[in-house]
Amino acid sequence: MNRRIAFPFLTLSDAAVEATPWEVSIDGVEWVEAGDFLSNWDSSSDIHVRRRFKVLREIVAADLSLPIEDLNLSLGVRIGTGQGRLPRLVVSRHTRAVDWENPAWQFESVIKGGMLSMVLDLHAQVTLASSPNRPGVLSPTSVGDRLWSDSVRIRLEGEEPRFPIETADLGQILGGGLQGDAPWYLHWSPRDWNRDFHGAVRLYLNRNAIEFLERIENEDPHTLQLVLADIMSQICERFLVDADADIVETEPGSLAAQAATWLRKAWPGKDVAFIRSVLESRPGVFRATFLSLAELGEA
Amino acid sequence: MSLLLPRLPGPACESVIRDFLEHGLERWRGFDPANLPVSVRFAATGGTPVGTSELEELRADLEELARAHGFGVTNDRNSLAAFDAKVAAWLAQAELFSTGEALRDDVWSFVSAVVAPDIVHWRFGAAIERYIGGVRNTFQRLWMRGRALDRGPDHPERWKLLTKLTEDALVQITERPSIGSDPVLARAVGEAWIRASEIHGKSAMESIMRRAILGIRIRNEVRSLADLRPDNLADILNQMFEI
Numbered sequence: 001m002n003r004r005i006a007f008p009f010l011t012l013s014d015a016a017v018e019a020t021p022w023e024v025s026i027d028g029v030e031w032v033e034a035g036d037f038l039s040n041w042d043s044s045s046d047i048h049v050r051r052r053f054k055v056l057r058e059i060v061a062a063d064l065s066l067p068i069e070d071l072n073l074s075l076g077v078r079i080g081t082g083q084g085r086l087p088r089l090v091v092s093r094h095t096r097a098v099d100w101e102n103p104a105w106q107f108e109s110v111i112k113g114g115m116l117s118m119v120l121d122l123h124a125q126v127t128l129a130s131s132p133n134r135p136g137v138l139s140p141t142s143v144g145d146r147l148w149s150d151s152v153r154i155r156l157e158g159e160e161p162r163f164p165i166e167t168a169d170l171g172q173i174l175g176g177g178l179q180g181d182a183p184w185y186l187h188w189s190p191r192d193w194n195r196d197f198h199g200a201v202r203l204y205l206n207r208n209a210i211e212f213l214e215r216i217e218n219e220d221p222h223t224l225q226l227v228l229a230d231i232m233s234q235i236c237e238r239f240l241v242d243a244d245a246d247i248v249e250t251e252p253g254s255l256a257a258q259a260a261t262w263l264r265k266a267w268p269g270k271d272v273a274f275i276r277s278v279l280e281s282r283p284g285v286f287r288a289t290f291l292s293l294a295e296l297g298e299a
Numbered sequence: 300m301s302l303l304l305p306r307l308p309g310p311a312c313e314s315v316i317r318d319f320l321e322h323g324l325e326r327w328r329g330f331d332p333a334n335l336p337v338s339v340r341f342a343a344t345g346g347t348p349v350g351t352s353e354l355e356e357l358r359a360d361l362e363e364l365a366r367a368h369g370f371g372v373t374n375d376r377n378s379l380a381a382f383d384a385k386v387a388a389w390l391a392q393a394e395l396f397s398t399g400e401a402l403r404d405d406v407w408s409f410v411s412a413v414v415a416p417d418i419v420h421w422r423f424g425a426a427i428e429r430y431i432g433g434v435r436n437t438f439q440r441l442w443m444r445g446r447a448l449d450r451g452p453d454h455p456e457r458w459k460l461l462t463k464l465t466e467d468a469l470v471q472i473t474e475r476p477s478i479g480s481d482p483v484l485a486r487a488v489g490e491a492w493i494r495a496s497e498i499h500g501k502s503a504m505e506s507i508m509r510r511a512i513l514g515i516r517i518r519n520e521v522r523s524l525a526d527l528r529p530d531n532l533a534d535i536l537n538q539m540f541e542i
Contacts, residue, residue, distance in 0.1 A: 005520050042345030043301045043399060076526055082402040086476040089402060095526060113345070114301045127523050144522045146387030168306075173310035173338075175317065187309050188377055191428045192435060198403060199358060199433065202309060213446075253476060286531070 009140040010146040012126060016059040020052045022122055028110070037155045038120070047120060047156075049079070050108040055098050064147070065136030072130040073098040073147065077104055080121035084196035085153075085253030087121040094228060097129055101207045102220055118157050125149035164202040167213065173204065182210040188230055190238045193256035200255045205233065221295075229294035232262045233287055239263070240276045266293050301346035301398050302353070306405035307412060309431060312340035315412045316430045323449055330358045330414050342400075349395070356364060357395060358414050361438075364389060365418045372408055380514060382422065384461040390438065391445025404432025407439035431454065434474045443473045447485035460489040467505050468492050471512050478515065483525040484532075491536035513540040 022034035026041055026047040033163040034049075041047065053075055061068040076095040077237050083087025096105055112119070126148040128140045171180030179185065188201040205213055239259035250257040266289045269277050277288045307315070343378035362370070363481055367374070368382035370387060380436055411419050411430045416484045419437045429437045430434055440457035448460040448469075464472075472488055473479040491511070496504050515536070518524065524532055 041301075042342065043495075044345045050489075074526070076523070080480065081399060081481070084476065086480060088476065088480050090525075091480045093483075093526070114398040117402035122301075125523060127526060142522060144524065144527045146521055146523055172316065173308070175314045185310075189428065192433065195434060196476055204310065211305050221324075285301075 007059075009098070009145060009147075010064050010136070010138045011140075011146070012060060012063045014148075016056050016063050017126060017148050018054040018056065019124065019150070021249055022049060022051045024120075024154065028167045034122070034152055034154055036153075039095065041113070043116065047111045047113065047116065047119075047167045048108070048141070049111065049122060050215060051077075051122075052106050053103060053124070054104040054155070057100055057103065060260070065139045066132050067134055070132040070134055071098075072132075074129040075107075075125045076125050076127060077107055077109070077123075078097050078121075078123040079109065079111060080123070081111075081116045081119060082121075083118045084199045084297050086196065087119070088117070088196075088199075091115050098126075099206070116156060120154045120156055121151065123149065123151045140159075152210070164198065166202060168204045169208065170204060170206045171208070181208075182206060183209040184227055184230075186234060188235065188255075190235075190242070190255075193239065193242070193250075193259070194254045197255050198255055199259040201231070201235075203227070227293045229287070229291040232266075232294060233290045235259050235278060236262055236266075236290070237286070240272065240279050246272070261291075262293070300394060301400070302349045303341045303346040304349055304395070304400040304403075304406045305335060305341060305354075305409045305413070306403060306408040306494075307336065307337045307339055307432075308405055309408065311336065312405075312408035312431050313427065316416065316427055319412070319416050320425050322429075324417055324420055327417060327502060332358070334377045336413060339413070352420035354414065357410075360389070360393075361386070361415050361418055362431070365415075365421065367466075367483075370418060370421050379422060380466070383444075383466075384458065387440070387441040387448075387461050389445075390442040390456040391449055398441055401442055404436070404439070406432065407436045407442075408432040410438050411436055440473060444469055445477060447473055447479050447482050448489050450480070450486065460486065460493070464489055464495050465501060465504065468508055471508050475512065475516065477513070477519060481525050484515075486526075487529070487532050487536055490528075490542045491533065491542075494537065495542050496541075497538035507541055511536070511541075514539045 003079045019095055022201070023031045024034045024038055026045045029049045030263055051152050055073060055075065056230055057068060057071060057179060060071055062075070074095050077092060078093045080087025080090045091111060094107065094109065125146055128143055128145040128147060130143060132139060140147060170185050174185065183206050185199060187204060196226050212223070233254070236259050239256065252261050263275055268297045308416060332351040347399070364386050365382060368385065369378040391465055408431055416430060419429050428435040432439055434440055434443070450457050450460065472485050478488060479485050492504065492508060495507060499507060515524065524535065527535070
């Protein structure tokens, strides 16, 4: 369940829904518990997914402050794909009314490999199926109210880690010049702040910077700190230059949302005007703040 | 077996486009499917790399669609809007773009920067985000619209949403991943926009659409709008669109 959102009605505790971990299989051959990454997939391989759900009536009634005979719920699964924090395309959705005589649901589906791209997104949810007759003051009342949910994102292609990173010859991809000797290069554009963050940025490590690459591979904390601070600084600095930068109303998962998250972490409780004034009048402090924030585990 | 499409990574795309824009349209040597830029690559496995004949056909089809709407002759606003609608419908039905390959930015970078930069230039000039893969890419944005707003093959006016909605409305729907990625919700929002425009008038729709999109996004966080019955969803959207 998305705990960032203050729901205007009661929702279900995790105890109300017994759900096994998602299991996935390439072409139905060998089932494994879903993790961050599914190896050996390509678009000629179909992906089978399965999971068992059981909704516990008594806990639901207590959680939602609804009479036990007044509970009409739906269980649903939405399958999506495409790079980014949100799926680029919803491939299919499956819904089933919760039958209290048999409140378990063994969900299983096959997704054609040709439909998929880079990521498989599995979103499960329980929603209200009909308006209750005798709701409590804070009970959900509208059909479709989201009562419980969880999501997993499974990467399908090895070249796409959580943060897209690639090793390349910077001299070649940046078309020559001094920049080709830089140890790293963040490829991104501030043209569209609503763009999905993971689709909008890619970190290129210079193939020719051997010592630097070794430090990255060895997860040298100071090297990682410098790279992360650079990423945060350049995105946030440019974000603040935009006159309409807003750190409150941003599209979830977007470049703007990521910039806003970093800025809020760097200056908790401060508004855009304050942070912008730091950037303009004390740029050294601005950068130092991100260097500090970038210490592993903070950002 | 799927057809694998050529991919042009972002920095390489920028380099190709910088070169194209610096030397000018007149010096562009045209699309040669047998001589692709060295940075173009394909998925290692999972299908068959698309052949030169399919790429030639793609170029010919895009050029034919563009010429039918004034490519090389005019770029008045109505012609460009008609081109957008026609190409969006065409791309959404094109076999070549029917797989997950079409969800990749680097595929659309290839189409715009290598196959048809001259058409992109006619449509948008030198704006680099129209060549690079992403929601602003000339062809990717049209493919997204076509896929999101298709009323289905049995509908007598299958592509009407593409011709009726204004550019602002189309952008508001397809550039919001929480709406544009879900064809059920995207189509319902498009239909509600048309109903609202018939009442409020098209000129009033920009601000109404912005308020509606904000309201839909907030409401969708706590209520699964795409899972509602169509009439129930339409009622909610009518409220959002002040009908």
